[in-house]
Amino acid sequence: MAEKGWAVLAGLLRANAQEIVNEWVRLQRQDLALRNNLLKAGELEQQCRDFIELLSRALETGGGANVNTSDTWAPVRDFLSGISRSRARQGFSPTETATFVFSLKQPVFDVLRKNVAAEELTDRAWDITTLLDALGLYTTETYQKGREEIIARQQQELLELSTPVVQLWEGVLALPLIGTLDSARTQVVMESLLQTIVDTGSEIAIIDITGVPVVDTLVAQHLLKTVAAARLMGADCIISGIRPQIAQTIVHLGVEINDVITKATLADAFAIALKRAGLAVVRKASAGRAAGAAE
Amino acid sequence: MEQRIPILKMGRFLLVSIQVDMDDRTAMTLQDDLTAQIVKHRARGVLIDISSLDVVDSFIGRMLANTAAMARILDADTVVVGMQPSVAITLVELGLSLKGVRSALNVERGMELLRSIAEGGESEAEPTDADREE
Amino acid sequence: MRIAKSETMSVRAAPEVVGVRHAVRKWAVELGFSLVEQTKIVTAASELARNMVDYGKGGTLTLEGLDDGHRRGLRLIFEDHGPGIPDLAAALRDGFTTGSGMGLGLGGARRLSNEFEIKTAPGEGTRIAITRWRGVS
Numbered sequence: 001m002a003e004k005g006w007a008v009l010a011g012l013l014r015a016n017a018q019e020i021v022n023e024w025v026r027l028q029r030q031d032l033a034l035r036n037n038l039l040k041a042g043e044l045e046q047q048c049r050d051f052i053e054l055l056s057r058a059l060e061t062g063g064g065a066n067v068n069t070s071d072t073w074a075p076v077r078d079f080l081s082g083i084s085r086s087r088a089r090q091g092f093s094p095t096e097t098a099t100f101v102f103s104l105k106q107p108v109f110d111v112l113r114k115n116v117a118a119e120e121l122t123d124r125a126w127d128i129t130t131l132l133d134a135l136g137l138y139t140t141e142t143y144q145k146g147r148e149e150i151i152a153r154q155q156q157e158l159l160e161l162s163t164p165v166v167q168l169w170e171g172v173l174a175l176p177l178i179g180t181l182d183s184a185r186t187q188v189v190m191e192s193l194l195q196t197i198v199d200t201g202s203e204i205a206i207i208d209i210t211g212v213p214v215v216d217t218l219v220a221q222h223l224l225k226t227v228a229a230a231r232l233m234g235a236d237c238i239i240s241g242i243r244p245q246i247a248q249t250i251v252h253l254g255v256e257i258n259d260v261i262t263k264a265t266l267a268d269a270f271a272i273a274l275k276r277a278g279l280a281v282v283r284k285a286s287a288g289r290a291a292g293a294a295e
Numbered sequence: 296m297e298q299r300i301p302i303l304k305m306g307r308f309l310l311v312s313i314q315v316d317m318d319d320r321t322a323m324t325l326q327d328d329l330t331a332q333i334v335k336h337r338a339r340g341v342l343i344d345i346s347s348l349d350v351v352d353s354f355i356g357r358m359l360a361n362t363a364a365m366a367r368i369l370d371a372d373t374v375v376v377g378m379q380p381s382v383a384i385t386l387v388e389l390g391l392s393l394k395g396v397r398s399a400l401n402v403e404r405g406m407e408l409l410r411s412i413a414e415g416g417e418s419e420a421e422p423t424d425a426d427r428e429e
Numbered sequence: 430m431r432i433a434k435s436e437t438m439s440v441r442a443a444p445e446v447v448g449v450r451h452a453v454r455k456w457a458v459e460l461g462f463s464l465v466e467q468t469k470i471v472t473a474a475s476e477l478a479r480n481m482v483d484y485g486k487g488g489t490l491t492l493e494g495l496d497d498g499h500r501r502g503l504r505l506i507f508e509d510h511g512p513g514i515p516d517l518a519a520a521l522r523d524g525f526t527t528g529s530g531m532g533l534g535l536g537g538a539r540r541l542s543n544e545f546e547i548k549t550a551p552g553e554g555t556r557i558a559i560t561r562w563r564g565v566s
Contacts, residue, residue: 187566191465194380201400229383234376234398234405316450319443319479350450350468352475353534381468389472389537 003063005127008116010059013052016111021048023107031099047083047100054079064131068138080135081142088146097143101136105129165196172273173202174266178211181219190226197235204276205230206269210241220250227260236276238262240269300325302332308409309333310402312344322358329362333369340409341366344402346377356391363395372412374398376405430497440478440507441487449478449490453505456492460501462563470503470561473538477507477557480534485509485555495560502543502562510554517549 013020025045054076062072080101087097108128116124166174175193197205207223209215215223227237240263242250263269274280298321303310309332311325329341343359345351351359363373374397378386386393399405440449453474457467474490481488488509495502514520520535535557539545544560 183566187465191380191384194383198380198400201404203400203404225384225387228387229380232383232386232393232398233378233380234400316447318447349454350471350475352472352479353537354475354479381465384465385468385472385541388469388540389476390540391537 005123006059006063008120009064009124009128010056012111012115013056013059013108016115017049017052017056020052020104020107020111021045023110024048024104027103027106028099031096031103051076051079051100051104064127067131067134076135077138080139084139084142085146088143088150094140094143098136098140101132101139105132108132165193167200167202168206168270169274169277169279171200171202171204171277172270173197173200173205174208174270175205176208176211176266180214181212181222183218183222186219186222190222190229193226194229194233197230197233203235204238204273205235206238206240206266206273208241208266208269209239209246210243210266212241212246215246215249224260236261238269238272240264240266298324299328302328304332304336304338305406307337307339307413308406309336309338309341310344311341312347314347316348316350317355319354322355326358326362326365330365330369333366333371338371339413340372340374342402342405342409343373343375344377344405345375345382346379346401348382349379351378351382351386353389353391356386356389356393359396360393363393367395372397372409374405374408376401430495432493433496433501434494435491437489437491439487440481440490443479443482446475446478446482450475452490452492453503456494456503457561460494460503460563462503462561466561466563469541470505470559473541473559473561474505476534476538477505477559481507481509481511481555484514485511487511488554495562500562500564502560504544504558504560507557508554509556513551513553513555514549515551517547 025048028044028048058073058076062070067073067076083100084097087100105128109125112121112124112128164176166176168174173193173196175189177189181189193205193207196202207226209223212219223239227239230237238261242262242264261269261272263272298315298317300311300313300315300317300321303312309329311329313325315321317325332338333341341362343362348355359373359375366373373395375393376399378398397408399408436452438448438452440446450471453471454467457470462470478490481490485507486509488507488511491506491508493504493506495504521539522536535547538557538559541561542559543562543565544558546558547555548557549555
C-alpha cells in the first residue's frame, strides 16, 4: 500500500470530520432505531468524533497495514474493545455493535467522491473498505469475548446459588438438586456436600434428585462416587426422588446401585434418617385438645 | 528420617493420630507397632485419626487395610476417623476400597462406634466386603 | 503452548517420595489448583514416584508449569532407566495386588490425571508423563 494513499485518507478524514460524524451518527441512529434510548444524547457523537481522531492519527503514523497486531493501531483497538464491551453489557446484538464501524463507510465514500480524482478513487475506496472491514471484524470478536466473560461469570454465580446443602436436623443433611446436572456442576455440588458433612458432623446426607429431569451415566457415576466418598469419611447417603424413568435409565446403563439406600421421596428418606439417628417425631395429643379446635 | 508415631492407650482401645506426612518406612513401622500393641494390651479396638493427612495414596491405604485385617485376626476392630473430603474423593477416583476398615467422622464418633461394637450391640450394620467394593 | 517453568529432581529412594509430594503440592498451589485438584495430582505423583523407586530403580521427576493461552497446567514427567514394564496392559488394569506388582499405581495415576502418556519397553526404562489442567475435572 502506498504510504501516500493512507496520508491522503488521514488528511481527508481530519478535514471533513464534522461532516462525516454528522452523517455517520444519522445512519447509526437509523439502524439502531429501537436502541436510541440506550445511547445517551451526545454520547454517540462523542464516540464517533473520538474514533475519527484515533483513526486519523493511526493512519498518519503507520498507514493501514496490520491493524490487528501493530502497536500503531493499539489505541484504535482499545477504543473499539471498550465500545464492544459496553454495548455487549447494554444488550446490543453483535450486528448492532459492528454497525458502529461498518456504517462509517458510506460517509467516507461520500467525502472521497467529492475530493479524490477519478483514477485514484478506486484505490482509496478499496483501502478504506479493507481497513474498516478489519476493524469491524475486530469489534465483533471483542464483542464475543465480552459476552463469553459475562456468561462465564453468570455460570459461576448460578453454580454458587444452586448448591444449597440444608441441615434438616442435627446430624441430617439434605441436598435437593434441581435442574440439569453437568459434570462441572455436579462436582462442585458434591464437594460442597462432603465439606458440609465435615463442618456439621452430620452422619446422614439425603441427596434428593426429584428436580433433576435427566440422569445420564456421568451424573449417575458422580452420585455414586459421592456416596462412596461420604462412606469413606464416616457418613451415609440416601438418594431420594428417583423417578421411574430414572430408575430405568440406571438399570439400562448397568450402573451398580445395589448397596446404596434409595427412597422414592425426600420425606421417606427423612423418616429413615431420623430412625437411624435414634430420633422419633411424636404427636402431642394434649396441645390439640387444649386449643379446643376440631381435628 | 526415622519417625515413630505414638500410640495411646485408652482403656481397651488404642488411639493413633497420624500428624506427619509418612514415608513408607514410617508407615510400616506404625503397622508393626500397632499389631504389637494390640497383642500386648489385648486391645479390643484401634482408632486411627487421619484428619491431618492431606494425601492418602495406595500405599498408605494398603497399610490401613492391612492393619485392620491383622487387628481383626487379633479380635480387634479398626476405625479410621477424620478423612478429609478431598482425600475421600481422590481415594474413590483411585479405586481404593478400604476393606474391613470402618470409618467415622471424628474421634468422638469413632470411640462411640468402637464401644458399641465391643459391647456386642452394633449401632450400624457390619460393613461387609460388598459394601466396600466399587 | 509454552512451558513457563521447569524443575528436575532426583528420586532414588523411598524417603524421597515425601519430597516429591511436597514439591508437587507446592507447584499445584502456585498454579492456583483447587484443593481437590491438588490432592489428585499429589496422590498420582506419589504413586508414580513410588513405582519408580520400587521397580524402576530410581529416576528423575521433571515438573513443568504449562500455559496454553487459556489455562494453566502442571505436567510431571517420571523417567527411569530401569527394567521397563513387561506387560503394560496388565499393569494398567487395576489389580489390587499385594506384594509385587504395581497394584493401583499406574491405572490410578491415569484416572487421577487429565492426560497420561507412557513409554516403556523391557530393558529400555520407563517414561511417564501426567498432566492436570486447572479447572478441568
